Amino acid sequence: MTRRIAYRTCPLCEATCGVQITLEDDAVKVIRGDRDNPFSQGFICPKGSTLGRLHDDPDRIRTPLVKRDGQFAEASWEEALAEIDRRLTPLLAEHGRDAAALYIGNPNAHGFHNTLALRPFAKALGTRNIYTASTVDQMPKHVSSGYMFGHAGAIPVPDIDRTDYLLMLGANPLESNGSLATAPDWPGRLRALVDRGGRLVVVDPRKTKTAELATDHLPIRPGADAAWLFSLIHVLFDEDLVSDHLVPVAGLDDVRAVTAEMSPEATADFTRIDTVATRRIARELATAETACVYGRIGTHTVAFGTLASWAVDVLNVLTGNLDRPGGAMFPLALHQPARRTPRAFRQGRFRSRVRDLPETIGELPVATLADEILTEGPGQVRALFTIAGNPALTAPDAGRLEQALDSLDLMVSVDIYLNETTRHADVILPGRSALEKSHYDLAFTTLSLRDYAMYSPPLFFHDGLSEFEAIVALTGIAAGLGSAVDPAALAEAALTAQVQSAVGTTGSRIHGRDPDEILKELAVWPIPERFLDLMIRTGHRGDGFGADPDGMTLERLAAAQHGIDFGPLVPRFEDAVSTSSGMVELAPAPIIEDIPRLRAAIEAHRPDDVVLVGRRELRSNNSWLHNVEVLVRRKERCTLHVHPDDAARIGVSDGEPVTVRSAVGMVTAPAEVTEAIMAGVVSLPYGWGHDAEGTHLSVASQRPGVNTNILTDSAPLDPLSGNAVLNGIPVEIAAAG
Numbered sequence: 096m097t098r099r100i101a102y103r104t105c106p107l108c109e110a111t112c113g114v115q116i117t118l119e120d121d122a123v124k125v126i127r128g129d130r131d132n133p134f135s136q137g138f139i140c141p142k143g144s145t146l147g148r149l150h151d152d153p154d155r156i157r158t159p160l161v162k163r164d165g166q167f168a169e170a171s172w173e174e175a176l177a178e179i180d181r182r183l184t185p186l187l188a189e190h191g192r193d194a195a196a197l198y199i200g201n202p203n204a205h206g207f208h209n210t211l212a213l214r215p216f217a218k219a220l221g222t223r224n225i226y227t228a229s230t231v232d233q234m235p236k237h238v239s240s241g242y243m244f245g246h247a248g249a250i251p252v253p254d255i256d257r258t259d260y261l262l263m264l265g266a267n268p269l270e271s272n273g274s275l276a277t278a279p280d281w282p283g284r285l286r287a288l289v290d291r292g293g294r295l296v297v298v299d300p301r302k303t304k305t306a307e308l309a310t311d312h313l314p315i316r317p318g319a320d321a322a323w324l325f326s327l328i329h330v331l332f333d334e335d336l337v338s339d340h341l342v343p344v345a346g347l348d349d350v351r352a353v354t355a356e357m358s359p360e361a362t363a364d365f366t367r368i369d370t371v372a373t374r375r376i377a378r379e380l381a382t383a384e385t386a387c388v389y390g391r392i393g394t395h396t397v398a399f400g401t402l403a404s405w406a407v408d409v410l411n412v413l414t415g416n417l418d419r420p421g422g423a424m425f426p427l428a429l430h431q432p433a434r435r436t437p438r439a440f441r442q443g444r445f446r447s448r449v450r451d452l453p454e455t456i457g458e459l460p461v462a463t464l465a466d467e468i469l470t471e472g473p474g475q476v477r478a479l480f481t482i483a484g485n486p487a488l489t490a491p492d493a494g495r496l497e498q499a500l501d502s503l504d505l506m507v508s509v510d511i512y513l514n515e516t517t518r519h520a521d522v523i524l525p526g527r528s529a530l531e532k533s534h535y536d537l538a539f540t541t542l543s544l545r546d547y548a549m550y551s552p553p554l555f556f557h558d559g560l561s562e563f564e565a566i567v568a569l570t571g572i573a574a575g576l577g578s579a580v581d582p583a584a585l586a587e588a589a590l591t592a593q594v595q596s597a598v599g600t601t602g603s604r605i606h607g608r609d610p611d612e613i614l615k616e617l618a619v620w621p622i623p624e625r626f627l628d629l630m631i632r633t634g635h636r637g638d639g640f641g642a643d644p645d646g647m648t649l650e651r652l653a654a655a656q657h658g659i660d661f662g663p664l665v666p667r668f669e670d671a672v673s674t675s676s677g678m679v680e681l682a683p684a685p686i687i688e689d690i691p692r693l694r695a696a697i698e699a700h701r702p703d704d705v706v707l708v709g710r711r712e713l714r715s716n717n718s719w720l721h722n723v724e725v726l727v728r729r730k731e732r733c734t735l736h737v738h739p740d741d742a743a744r745i746g747v748s749d750g751e752p753v754t755v756r757s758a759v760g761m762v763t764a765p766a767e768v769t770e771a772i773m774a775g776v777v778s779l780p781y782g783w784g785h786d787a788e789g790t791h792l793s794v795a796s797q798r799p800g801v802n803t804n805i806l807t808d809s810a811p812l813d814p815l816s817g818n819a820v821l822n823g824i825p826v827e828i829a830a831a832g
């Protein structure tokens with residue numbers, strides 16, 4: 096028996112834990128937290144230990160599948176790619192580039208292969224119809240950051256390890272392990288905050304596990320966070336609590352003016368948070384030694400998502416906590432250059448065809464994808480690519496979206512499962528298991544609570560194209576080069592172009608160098624790694640290809656098999672804030688102009704009917720980990736949380752079925768009667784509903800649960816970001832049967 100041990104990053108969620116994998120005869124035996132990983136120090140959650148099971152899952156797609164007469168059959172790569180070319184190329188010639196759409200799902204962000212390959216693919220498709228999971232997730236943060244700090248990617252993260260006071264809204268990191276704030280072991284980090292005498296205030300309509308650990312829990316009416324945050328800002332001005340130590344800002348008086356009418360008294364009926372608590376929290380935030388405000392899913396996937404996201408960072412600024420240890424800080428990843436080129440953040444460079452919605456960072460709202468497919472006329476979407484995405488379960492009004500998927504002329508998916516979305520495809524190209532890919536976190540290192548990086552090589556090899564090569568092959572087809580083009584040659588040409596551009600760019604660390612010399616140094620790596628090595632070596636810690644012999648290279652990173660911790664975050668205002676004024680823009684016009692909408696909602700507010708919110712649990716990951724037996728075998732998790740008063744009113748007790756009806760759909764789920772939710776609010780977890788015909792999920796289909804996105808409506812949006820409204824959905828509940 097041969098035994099080996101490998102160290103990797105778990106790619107499943109944003110926490111980026113280090114794992115130690117023991118293999119015997121090339122089979123995964125045990126996965127543990129890597130105690131020598133400087134960032135995660137041995138922490139792992141139940142999902143991380145299942146990477147071997149995912150790899151071995153007999154249901155996982157390993158060869159291309161082509162649908163013939165309604166049935167999927169295995170095909171060679173040549174056949175599958177030729178089929179795509181045969182159908183796509185004439186379709187684009189006849190109907191134009193916008194007839195193709197691309198949907199990019201969440202797992203693409205958890206690595207570097209797909210992230211690198213997808214941008215050229217989108218470009219080659221040449222369509223306006225680019226959709227990603229961002230518009231059912233964090234787009235409000237990109238928009239507020241774009242306007243306030245000059246760049247959609249300038250997202251400050253809460254420095255939870257050093258703060259004295261953390262105000263957290265709409266996040267439950269004890270289950271989710273954190274988001275837009277990358278760190279392993281949120282449970283340990285938050286406990287440490289409380290243990291050192293710090294305060295953790297959780298604002299959530301549910302008493303979550305995070306709320307249980309908190310020093311304060313404030314239940315809030317779903318969708319009301321923006322109004323409450325405005326009241327906190329109001330109190331800072333009203334009680335003269337704005338810090339004397341502000342970073343350079345513009346628009347302070349405007350902020351005072353727009354929050355003048357938003358006193359705690361004016362918003363309390365709307366938020367259901369009493370005025371005494373609101374004033375107290377504002378004072379505590381202002382007077383804590385260090386403090387930070389952090390909002391996530393519950394503040395973003397709502398009708399006032401961008402206003403809430405903006406208000407979070409206004410509070411960080413006004414309390415003097417932006418860009419300082421213990422406050423909200425700007426990370427800088429190993430592969431990034433120190434400074435961003437100033438460029439005005441703009442939206443609406445093009446608009447969607449049917450609903451006239453503006454693009455943001457090159458994307459249209461996924462809430463309108465079904466409209467674009469189902470509405471006839473020039474520019475109608477007829478072909479769709481889904482890459483590692485499951486919008487049939489994750490996008491709003493999923494019932495209508497599934498109808499739309501059914502009506503396409505061509506659908507191509509790159510995925511590891513035949514699931515609710517990919518069953519609609521004509522061709523499925525296999526994605527690869529996490530253990531078959533090398534790993535570096537391009538996205539989450541830019542959101543990390545410490546300056547940390549890790550590279551891990553693949554553990555296993557496979558036949559056929561890698562996932563990177565598959566997307567490059569699709570790029571070749573989209574570019575009109577046919578299906579026989581060599582992906583490696585295409586990627587090499589792209590790399591050469593990138594190096595040539597860098598040596599010609601003033602300010603680049605390889606400006607003026609000989610491109611051949613650079614390419615030769617990169618050539619020791621496989622193709623996707625060459626792009627990564629180029630970024631690392633021209634990044635802020637890079638060796639600049641010899642300019643700084645002590646600088647970082649991919650080789651040096653790879654040699655550190657537990658990853659490298661370069662230390663805590665450091666203040667970097669001047670490099671991070673790239674507005675043309677060089678200041679934080681506190682009062683960007685588009686944001687100020689959206690405030691009357693909030694005021695109107697507060698005024699029009701009447702006591703609610705019942706509203707629905709979502710939730711996540713530790714043993715799930717969005718829509719796709721329910722096929723792993725050990726993660727689903729315990730008690731039923733897709734239940735409707737109902738407050739005892741509501742349960743009594745509709746006459747159901749624990750475990751009995753409840754129908755939940757919204758403006759667009761209806762589902763039935765068993766009640767879980769619990770005090771851990773506000774009266775008038777019910778909650779369903781998301782990512783379930785695995786009983787669709789034509790899928791191949793032998794474990795998940797045994798405990799299907801219901802799809803909560805049958806209930807969410809694609810019509811209401813956060814207008815500033817195009818983000819879907821997935822929380823605070825008006826519903827009617829009744830005992831079933």
Ligand SMILES: Nc1nc2c(c(=O)[nH]1)N[C@H]1C(S)=C(S)[C@@H](COP(=O)(O)OP(=O)(O)OC[C@H]3O[C@@H](n4cnc5c(=O)[nH]c(N)nc54)[C@H](O)[C@@H]3O)O[C@H]1N2
Pocket residue numbers: 199200201202228231232392482483484485486488489490509510511512514516525526527528529562709710716717718719781782803804807821
């Ligand atoms: N109601 C409601 N809806 C929500 C949310 C909510 O809170 N409530 N949350 C939203 C959020 S935050 C997100 S991020 C989105 C997620 O939305 P999506 O990205 O659409 O959904 P995922 O469940 O992440 O789907 C991942 C897909 O990728 C496949 N996959 C997994 N790993 C790989 C791989 O390595 N390669 C390939 N090619 N495929 C792979 C899986 O089989 C699955 O089909 O959902 C959003 N939708």
Ligand SMILES: Nc1nc2c(c(=O)[nH]1)N[C@H]1C(S)=C(S)[C@@H](COP(=O)(O)OP(=O)(O)OC[C@H]3O[C@@H](n4cnc5c(=O)[nH]c(N)nc54)[C@H](O)[C@@H]3O)O[C@H]1N2
Pocket residue numbers: 108109201232264265266267268270271272273274298299300301303315316317318319320391392393394397708709710711712713714715716717718782822823
């Ligand atoms: N185990 C697990 N981990 C995950 C995922 C997963 O599916 N499972 N998904 C990953 C992804 S893609 C993401 S984006 C992150 C998300 O990570 P989080 O943002 O932590 O997401 P949730 O756990 O859904 O927590 C959202 C909380 O918001 C509350 N909420 C709902 N509406 C409102 C509201 O209007 N106001 C307030 N204040 N709160 C509200 C809900 O009750 C819920 O507790 O998690 C990631 N990690």
Ligand code: SF4
Pocket residue numbers: 105106107108109110111112138139140141142143144272279
């Ligand atoms: S917390 Fe996230 S990164 Fe860590 S082991 Fe669990 S799923 Fe993996």
Ligand SMILES: [Mo]
Pocket residue numbers: 201232
């Ligand atoms: Mo997400």
